[in-house]
Structures are given as C-alpha cells and as structure tokens.
Amino acid sequence: MNPGRFLQSGSFPLLLVFILSTIIVGCRDNEYSDILTSGGSVASPEQLSAGNSTIFTSTSKAYDTPANWVTGELMERFLKGDQLYDSPRVSGSDPANGGLGPVYAGYSCGSCHSDAGRTKPSLFSSGGSGPYGFSSFLTFIRSTHGQNLRQYGRVLHDQAIYGKVPEGKLHATYTETEYSFADGEKYSLLKPHYEITDWYADSITADQLVMSVRTPLRHVGLGLIMAVDQNEIKQLATIQYPAYGISGKINWVQERNVKVMGLTGHKAQHGDLTVELGFSSDLGVTNDRYPHEVAEGQSQSDGNTDIQITTEEMADVDFYLHALGVPARRSVNNSVVQQGKELFNTAKCNLCHTPTLHTRQGGGELIDGSRLPWLGKQVFHPYSDFLLHDMGPELGDDYSQFDATGDEWRSTPLWGIGLQEVVNGHSYFLHDGRARNYVEAIMWHGGEGDVSRQIFKKMTKDDREALIMFLRSL
Amino acid sequence: MKKLLGIFVLAGLLFAACSQDKGIGEGTNNDYDYTSMLNDYVDKTIIPSYASLKENSKQLLKATKDYKTSGSQADLDLVCSGWKATRVPWESSEAYLFGPVAFKNIDPLLDSWPLDQTQLDNVLASNQTLTADFVRNGLGAGLRGFHTLEYLIFREGSPRQTSDVSQREKEYMVAVAEVLRDDCITLWALWAGVPDGSEDATILASIDVEVGTPYGNEFKNAGKSGSRYLSQTSAVEEMIQGMITISDEVGSQKIAGPVQSGNVLDVESWFSWNSLTDFTNNIIGIRNVYLNGFNGSTPGTSLSAFVKDKDEAVDAEVKSKIEAAITAINNIPEPFRNSLNNKEKTDAAIAALSNLNVVLTSKVLPLVVD
Numbered sequence: 054m055n056p057g058r059f060l061q062s063g064s065f066p067l068l069l070v071f072i073l074s075t076i077i078v079g080c081r082d083n084e085y086s087d088i089l090t091s092g093g094s095v096a097s098p099e100q101l102s103a104g105n106s107t108i109f110t111s112t113s114k115a116y117d118t119p120a121n122w123v124t125g126e127l128m129e130r131f132l133k134g135d136q137l138y139d140s141p142r143v144s145g146s147d148p149a150n151g152g153l154g155p156v157y158a159g160y161s162c163g164s165c166h167s168d169a170g171r172t173k174p175s176l177f178s179s180g181g182s183g184p185y186g187f188s189s190f191l192t193f194i195r196s197t198h199g200q201n202l203r204q205y206g207r208v209l210h211d212q213a214i215y216g217k218v219p220e221g222k223l224h225a226t227y228t229e230t231e232y233s234f235a236d237g238e239k240y241s242l243l244k245p246h247y248e249i250t251d252w253y254a255d256s257i258t259a260d261q262l263v264m265s266v267r268t269p270l271r272h273v274g275l276g277l278i279m280a281v282d283q284n285e286i287k288q289l290a291t292i293q294y295p296a297y298g299i300s301g302k303i304n305w306v307q308e309r310n311v312k313v314m315g316l317t318g319h320k321a322q323h324g325d326l327t328v329e330l331g332f333s334s335d336l337g338v339t340n341d342r343y344p345h346e347v348a349e350g351q352s353q354s355d356g357n358t359d360i361q362i363t364t365e366e367m368a369d370v371d372f373y374l375h376a377l378g379v380p381a382r383r384s385v386n387n388s389v390v391q392q393g394k395e396l397f398n399t400a401k402c403n404l405c406h407t408p409t410l411h412t413r414q415g416g417g418e419l420i421d422g423s424r425l426p427w428l429g430k431q432v433f434h435p436y437s438d439f440l441l442h443d444m445g446p447e448l449g450d451d452y453s454q455f456d457a458t459g460d461e462w463r464s465t466p467l468w469g470i471g472l473q474e475v476v477n478g479h480s481y482f483l484h485d486g487r488a489r490n491y492v493e494a495i496m497w498h499g500g501e502g503d504v505s506r507q508i509f510k511k512m513t514k515d516d517r518e519a520l521i522m523f524l525r526s527l
Numbered sequence: 528m529k530k531l532l533g534i535f536v537l538a539g540l541l542f543a544a545c546s547q548d549k550g551i552g553e554g555t556n557n558d559y560d561y562t563s564m565l566n567d568y569v570d571k572t573i574i575p576s577y578a579s580l581k582e583n584s585k586q587l588l589k590a591t592k593d594y595k596t597s598g599s600q601a602d603l604d605l606v607c608s609g610w611k612a613t614r615v616p617w618e619s620s621e622a623y624l625f626g627p628v629a630f631k632n633i634d635p636l637l638d639s640w641p642l643d644q645t646q647l648d649n650v651l652a653s654n655q656t657l658t659a660d661f662v663r664n665g666l667g668a669g670l671r672g673f674h675t676l677e678y679l680i681f682r683e684g685s686p687r688q689t690s691d692v693s694q695r696e697k698e699y700m701v702a703v704a705e706v707l708r709d710d711c712i713t714l715w716a717l718w719a720g721v722p723d724g725s726e727d728a729t730i731l732a733s734i735d736v737e738v739g740t741p742y743g744n745e746f747k748n749a750g751k752s753g754s755r756y757l758s759q760t761s762a763v764e765e766m767i768q769g770m771i772t773i774s775d776e777v778g779s780q781k782i783a784g785p786v787q788s789g790n791v792l793d794v795e796s797w798f799s800w801n802s803l804t805d806f807t808n809n810i811i812g813i814r815n816v817y818l819n820g821f822n823g824s825t826p827g828t829s830l831s832a833f834v835k836d837k838d839e840a841v842d843a844e845v846k847s848k849i850e851a852a853i854t855a856i857n858n859i860p861e862p863f864r865n866s867l868n869n870k871e872k873t874d875a876a877i878a879a880l881s882n883l884n885v886v887l888t889s890k891v892l893p894l895v896v897d
Contacts, residue, residue: 091764091888092897109896111761112768113625132779141635141669145645149792153643153667160667164635173630187632187667215646215653215666383757474755475765478630525757 088121090381099385102468102527103277104412104431108378115380115472116169116273122427123376134373137366139163142336144214152338152361155217155348156210158191159335162370165189169272169377170477174486187212190485191335192223192249193265193452194257202262204254204351208334209264217353218253223266227487232496235511240496245487254352265452265459267319268486273469274435275317275326276375280417280428281410281439283314289407289438297504299404301440304463306455309342315455316439319484321463322454328371328420338362368421375417375425379433380469384526393523396516400508405464405501406436436467436527445499448483460500471525491521559833561759562747567819567827568766569718569743573623575821576616576812577715581727583613584704584711591704595697600689606700607686610676611801613711617673618805619822621776622812623769626742627717635668637710640795642678643669650699657698659705663734672710676703677798684800684862709734718743763895766830770813771887774852777809778880782856782863786873791864800862807856813883814849834891841890848883855879 088096091109101107106120119131141160142153159165164187165172172189192209196202205220213219227243234240247266249257286303293300304315306324313324323330333343338361348354384390397403409432416429441461449460457463462484474480480490488494498506509517587609594602617637620628628634647670655661662671669675679700680687712727713736720741721728731738748754749762756762781802785793796802815821819829835842855876860866866873 090897092893092895094897110764110768111757112765113629114768114772136780136784141639141643141667143641143643143645143669145643147641147645147792149790150641153669160669161635164632164668167632168629172632212667215649215655215670383761475625475761476629478627 096381097385100381101432101434102381103274103379103433105427106274106277106376106378106431106433107381109381111380111383111472111475113168113476116271116377116469116476118378119376120276120378120427127372127376130369130372131376133366134369134371134376137162137362137370138166138169138373142338146359146361152332152336152357154212154214154337155346155353155355156213156220157335157337157347158208158210158212159189160187160212161336162331165191165269165335166272168476170473171269171271171481173477173479174268174481188223189269190223191267191269192247193267194249195263195452196261197263199263202255202257205257206334206347206351209249210337210347213353217348217355219251220253221249222251224248224250225266234514234517236514238514240492242493242496243487243489245485263451265450266485268481268484270317270319270465271469271473272374272377274379274433274466275377276417276425276428277379277412277431277433278316278435278439278466279326279375280412280425280431281316282413285410286314286316286439290440294401294404297401297404297501299401299442299501299504301405301438301442301464302456302461304441304454304456304461315457315463318454319462319465320454320457321439321441322457325420326371326374328367328374332362332367340364340367364421368419368423371419371421372423372425375419375428380472382434382526383471384522387522387526389519389522390526391523392516393519393521393526396512396520397523400505400512400520402505403436405438405440405442406467407438407464408434408436410435434468437464439463439466442501444502447499448497467524467527469527471527491524492517559759561749561763561833563828564819564830564833565747565749565759565762565766567829568816569747571819571824571827572815572821573620574715574719574743575824576620576815577711577718579616579821580613580620581708581711581715583609583616584708587613588701588704588708591697591701595701598689598692598697600686603680603689603692604686606680607799610673610680610799611804613707614673614796614801614805615808616822618808619812619815621809622773622816623766624772625765625769626746628714631713631717632668633710633714635672637672637707637714638674639668639672640674641669641792642674643667644678646670647675647678651693651695657695657702659702659709662699662702662706663709671703671706673707674796674798676700676707677796677801679703681799683798709736717741720744760896763830764892766816767887767892767895770816771884771892773809774813774880774884774887777806777856778877778884781806781809782859782873782880783877785863786867786877789867791867794864794867797862797864800864802863803856803859803861806863807853810849810852810856810880810883814853817845817849830891834894837894838890841886841894844886845883845891848879848886852876852879852883 090096105122108118110118123131139161140150142150144153145151153160174190175188194205194209210220211222226246229241229243231239231241290301290303304321305312306315306322308324315321315324317323329340329342332338332340337347339346340360340362341364346354346357412428412431414429416427417425441457441463443460444462445460451459453459482488482494483497488497495509496506590606590609594606624634679696712730716731716738718741721738745754746762749756750759781795791797794802796805817831819827831842859872859876
C-alpha cells in the first residue's frame with residue numbers, strides 16, 4: 054500500500070482512516086489494546102492468555118471468575134450455572150437439586166472440580182477411595198473384550214446413597230524409583246499400581262478388567278477450546294517432526310451419532326463439555342440426553358424413570374463453563390521467566406504444547422443452540438495442540454477411546470497451570486496425578502515426549518528451574 | 528474539531544497500548560512491604576476466628592451429649608444457642624474461603640446446603656448404629672455439618688420441643704456434632720499448626736489428619752521461596768478477593784437467589800431463621816479483614832491503614848459501605864424466609880452489597896495490583 058496516494062487525495066477522513074489502520078496494523082500482535090488489568094493498566098500481549106476472556110487475578114478464584122464480557126443477563130446465567138455446578142445434588146426427587154445416585158462418583162461438578170479446578174486426589178494419603186468416603190478420581194472400567202461389565206457401567210461408582218452399596222473401591226500402591234539428572238541431582242518417580250476391591254456384585258479379576266484412572270482436569274478456557282478454529286488443529290495434525298519423533302493425531306469421536314473432533318478429556322475423547330454426560334454418569338442425575346438411570350438394569354436400580362435436571366439448567370452450566378475467564382500470565386517481564394520461555398522452546402515442549410491458536414469467526418455454541426459470538430476471532434494461548442500423542446507404555450494403561458490407543462494422550466493445555474497450587478492446594482499432574490510436581494511431570498514424558506525429557510534432563514539446575522518458573526507464569 | 532481531537536486521542540491511546548508492557552507484580556506498589564499486614568491478617572484475623580470456631584464447636588458437642596443424657600428442654604435450648612455461637616465465627620470466616628478450607632473440601636463438609644433430607648430420614652429410620660465414624664466415612668456432604676444439625680434441633684426459628692425429638696435423632700445429633708468439631712479443629716490446625724501432645728493433636732491423630740507445615744506460615748511468607756504465592760501482592764490480592772467474593776455472594780446469591788426464585792428452600796439456615804444473622808456476620812468478616820482484627824480485638828497493621836495512606840477518601844468510603852451493608856441487611860424484617868416479597872428492603876440490601884463490592888473492586892484492588 055502506498056500511503057502517498059491518500060495524502061494526495063485530499064480526503065481528510067480517509068487520511069484519518071489510514072492513520073488509525075496503520076496504528077492497528079502496527080499493533081498486530083496486540084489485538085486487544087483496550088483490555089485493562091485489575092489495576093487499570095493496559096495489558097500487554099504476553100499477558101493476554103485468552104484475548105477478551107482474559108481475567109486478571111492470581112488468586113484462588115483464578116479459574117472461577119467470569120470473562121469480562123459476562124455482564125447483565127449473561128451474568129445472571131453465569132451465576133445460575135455456577136450454583137448448579139457447585140451445589141451438592143441430593144437423593145430423592147427435589148426439583149431444584151435432586152437425583153443423586155443411587156450410585157455415583159461425585160456429588161456435584163465442584164466436588165471433583167473444586168473452584169473449577171482439580172480437587173486434590175486423596176488416594177495418596179489414605180490408601181483407599183478417599184477420606185470422608187470420597188475420592189476425586191474417576192475410574193473407567195470395561196472388560197478385556199471392550200464391553201461394559203455385567204452389573205457395572207462405564208465408570209466405577211465408588212459412592213452410593215444410604216441403603217445402596219458403592220460398586221467398588223479403588224486402591225493405589227506406589228513404587229518409588231530414584232533417578233538422576235545429568236548434573237547428578239536426584240529425582241524420583243512414583244509408579245502407581247491400581248486395584249479395585251469390594252466389588253458390590255460380580256468380583257472382577259485383574260485379568261478380566263481394563264481400567265483407566267483419571268484425575269479431574271482444570272476447567273480453564275473451555276469456551277475458547279470449544280470455539281477453536283478446527284482447521285488450525287487439522288493443519289497441526291499434518292505436521293510431523295521426525296527428528297524428534299513427534300506427530301500429533303486428531304481423535305475423531307462420536308457425539309450424538311455424528312463424527313466430530315475430540316477436544317476435551319485426557320484422551321480428547323469428547324467433542325463437547327460433557328455437561329449432560331457428567332450429570333448422568335458421574336452424579337446419577339438423569340436428563341434428556343441420558344434418560345436412563347445410572348444403575349438401570351442392575352441390581353441396585355432405584356427404578357427412577359424421571360428426568361432429574363432440565364436441558365435449560367444444563368445449558369446454564371454449559372454457559373458457565375464457556376464463560377469462565379482465563380487467568381492472565383504473571384511476571385512476563387521477569388528475566389528468569391523469559392529465560393524459561395526460551396528453554397521451553399529449546400526443549401521442544403512447544404511442538405505439542407502449542408502456544409498460540411485462534412478461535413473461529415462465529416464463536417461458540419451451547420448445548421441448547423445459543424450462540425456465543427464473544428468467543429469468536431480471538432487469539433489465545435492454551436499451550437496445547439489438542440492432538441493425541443503416543444507417550445509410551447510408561448504412561449499407557451491399555452484403555453483406548455475412539456482413535457486414541459492406551460498409550461496416546463491429549464497434550465494437556467498448560468494455561469492456568471501455574472495457579473493450581475493456589476486454587477486447589479496441590480501440584481499433582483498428569484492423567485492420574487502420579488507426578489507430584491512439575492519436575493516429575495516432565496520426567497514422566499515418554500514416547501513422543503522423550504526427546505524433550507532428555508533435553509530437560511541435561512539442563513543445568515538453573516535452567517531447569519527457569520523452565521519451571523515459566524510454567525508457573527502460565 | 529472536537530470529533531477530530533477525539534480520533535487523535537484514540538490514536539494516542541492505541542500508540543500507548545503498543546508501548547505498554549507491564550506485568551502483574553511489577554507495578555507501582557510492588558515495592559511496598561506488606562509483611563506486617565499479612566502477618567496480622569493471619570495472626571489477628573484468620574487464626575483467632577478459626578480458634579473461636581473450634582472452641583465453640585467443642586462446647587456445641589458437649590451440649591449435644593448433655594442433651595442426649597438429660598433429654599431436657601433446657602439442654603436442647605443450649606444446643607441451639609451453641610449452634611448459633613459456632614455459626615458466628617464460621618460465617619465471618621467466609622470472607623477468606625481460600626487455602627485449607629477449600630483444598631480439603633471443608634466448606635462443603637461443614638456448610639452444605641440444602642441437606643439431603645430423603646437420605647437423612649432413611650438413615651434415621653434404619654437400624655444403623657449412629658456414630659461419628661459412620662457419619663464421617665459413610666455419608667456424603669449433604670448429611671453432616673451445620674445444616675444437618677440445624678434440621679435436627681430447630682423448627683420455625685425456635686428450638687424444637689424435646690418431646691418431638693427421637694432417641695435416634697439425639698444419637699445422630701451427637702455424631703454430627705462430633706464430626707463438625709473434628710472438621711473445625713482440622714481447619715484451625717491446618718492454618719495454625721497443632722502443639723504436640725495436645726488434646727487437639729490427639730483428636731486429629733485419631734481421624735488420620737496430618738497437619739504438616741501450617742498454611743498460615745506459608746501465607747505470611749508470600750513472595751519467598753517455598754510459598755505458592757509468587758509475590759506479596761498476590762497474597763494481598765487474595766485478601767481483597769476474599770472480601771469481594773463474599774460481598775458478591777451475599778448480595779447476588781444468598782439474598783437475590785431466593786428473592787428471585789421465591790422458594791424458601793433456597794434460603795440458607797431457614798430452620799433456625801438465622802439467615803440474616805449469617806449474612807451480617809459475613810459482612811462483619813469483611814470488616815475484620817479490612818481492619819485486621821477479629822470481633823473487636825485490637826486491629827493490626829491493616830489494609831485500611833494502607834488504603835488510607837494512599838487515598839483517605841477511599842478508606843472512608845470502604846468503611847461507610849461496610850456499615851451501610853450491615854444496616855441494610857438488618858433492615859430486612861426477620862425472618863428472611865418471610866421477607867422474600869419485601870422488594871424495598873431486599874433491593875436496598877442487594878444495592879448496598881453491590882456498592883461495597885464495587886468500591887473493593889474498582890478502588891481498593893487497583894491500589895494494590897497493577
């Protein structure tokens with residue numbers, strides 16, 4: 054473009070348009086120049102984790118704060134969804150919050166996703182399915198033939214209302230092995246061994262059972278994830294890095310009998326935010342999409358045939374999840390953090406934990422068909438490609454889901470990870486929480502993550518710490 | 528010309544936007560030493576409130592045991608007053624629902640609403656031996672804590688008639704009160720630590736609670752190695768966020784929720800008619816944090832003093848809006864469950880809480896964070 058043409062045209066308004074557009078082009082990396090921090094400063098591009106859904110707090114509410122575009126009626130809807138998410142369901146037919154059980158894995162969304170994060174797993178200290186009879190683990194179970202087990206469903210319901218019996222109890226034991234970094238510093242990894250005992254009906258032996266133990270995921274940025282430009286993900290899936298043994302793959306899954314791109318869950322096994330499935334399968338609350346009671350056809354069925362939560366209510370929860378803000382990055386100008394960012398790239402972490410993606414033009418859509426244009430046309434920084442990667446047998450558990458094999462896992466989005474200790478009080482990571490901190494999480498990366506692990510292993514202590522400081526800034 | 532000027536101002540802002548590059552924790556108040564404020568927040572506000580909660584819960588347990596033995600109306604009345612006394616520090620502590628109370632799920636275990644009345648009736652109708660261990664390990668959050676106990680001891684805002692209380696209910700009452708006491712001791716100990724060999728340590732050992740490093744120490748060490756808070760600013764932001772969250776929750780959920788739904792079952796603490804007292808104590812909790820004290824104790828180095836130093840008018844505004852919110856809540860006629868249609872008073876309370884929320888969010892928070 055030749056600016057002189059406008060200057061010669063004598064068209065003053067056009068000149069102004071040009072000046073403004075030049076400035077905006079100059080700000081290309083910062084498309085949200087009007088976004089202010091809590092202190093009233095203009096946010097820098099590096100801080101903006103999720104465009105207009107970025108929120109500025111580093112507190113325990115960092116995962117549970119609405120995006121700034123949530124105002125007025127949207128805020129009312131957000132609060133309704135928040136309340137339904139957190140309020141414990143009760144047994145019986147109370148129209149407001151009934152339907153719990155007869156068997157269940159959680160008593161509210163928030164019981165496992167405390168403050169929209171991940172409730173601390175309890176097995177580590179108690180050796181059973183948790184103190185107070187509750188564990189935030191979700192255990193997928195099936196037969197070695199790939200079928201549901203007789204008298205059981207897709208997940209183990211280790212809780213039951215009074216008068217019914219939990220389906221079984223998960224037990225974990227750990228083998229600790231010590232390793233060394235190149236500089237001689239020691240670290241150790243806990244390898245878990247899982248067993249289900251106290252089966253309420255048929256006792257299933259280990260050789261009849263395929264199981265996958267999962268911790269809850271952080272509910273950070275779900276709205277952006279659902280609104281992602283899927284062509285960008287498809288493009289990422291075509292890129293291969295043979296030198297590093299990295300090649301991501303899409304998990305094509307079935308939702309409502311339609312093949313869609315899997316984006317959520319530890320194996321990208323869902324194409325939506327699983328609000329309906331969660332109420333049904335995890336809590337035992339029947340709904341229009343899953344009208345069959347959780348223990349239907351089994352000996353502990355309560356005979357319920359009523360719908361226990363409305364689609365409107367579930368859409369409010371779906372809205373709440375879509376509308377949660379994403380915490381802005383902290384300490385972006387700190388020199389150690391900046392060094393860590395370089396090292397993150399040096400170790401090739403960024404090839405799967407992709408820093409930047411974009412949402413599609415039209416934004417998001419809820420389960421009731423409501424449109425969310427605010428989620429459209431955003432630049433966001435999830436640090437994930439949402440693709441499956443083979444992480445090797447070290448992390449594998451033989452439990453396949455759609456196109457994902459037992460060894461394949463979705464790159465976990467890292468945004469918000471630096472606040473997990475503040476929000477949820479722990480730093481257990483990976484699909485079953487076996488890593489007790491950042492270092493262990495990195496050192497568990499096998500398969501396609503092995504090259505990164507080896508690079509990290511050879512780093513100096515200062516460099517390793519800088520890389521982790523970068524993760525803590527996310 | 529005015530329009531043109533506007534456009535240039537806009538252009539200037541856009542240029543400014545490109546050049547700004549400040550991170551959180553690198554702002555104008557980053558150098559301020561918040562150590563004594565954080566110390567007093569932990570030592571003069573949080574821990575004393577949890578200590579009061581713990582001691583009151585012990586009295587409450589004793590009262591339930593006395594009542595189970597005597598069956599007298601006077602003793603049931605004492606259980607009810609003990610319940611209300613324990614409620615006071617709990618509700619004020621809702622101005623800081625972060626840390627162990629959240630990490631250990633203690634908030635839902637102590638204060639889940641609504642209670643699961645269907646299961647409760649089934650438990651009472653069964654032959655199950657009703658012990659604390661059974662309540663702790665065998666029943667979910669909707670069958671323990673304050674509101675389960677409330678249902679067992681109150682009706683229509685008054686202590687129940689002892690002649691209506693069954694032996695099973697008395698047994699359940701004691702079991703729930705014991706678990707509630709244990710949760711209160713746990714919460715206090717996780718913040719304050721527990722002296723070896725003390726009665727509290729023995730109780731915690733019996734329920735397999737490991738206290739570890741007191742959370743209070745870690746919070747006071749914000750910004751230093753080993754603290755999950757990367758800066759003191761983040762910890763002070765947590766203080767302020769706690770006040771913002773509860774001011775919002777009281778207005779938009781605890782009051783506006785039932786007013787909009789018209790459903791008395793949405794009213795928390797409706798068996799005891801203690802709702803408005805609960806809400807008032809929530810706001811007193813905000814006052815405690817702002818002044819850094821607990822229920823009239825000598826205020827410590829406070830957020831109030833910091834704000835006053837920066838902007839005296841803001842400090843005065845916060846104080847006046849705290850008092851205005853308390854007054855507006857108290858202007859709603861008791862009991863709240865019968866005032867859901869009193870639009871004038873409930874609107875006024877919601878507005879007063881919103882005003883408090885706004886001043887904390889838009890005037891206090893920016894004095895601390897960037």
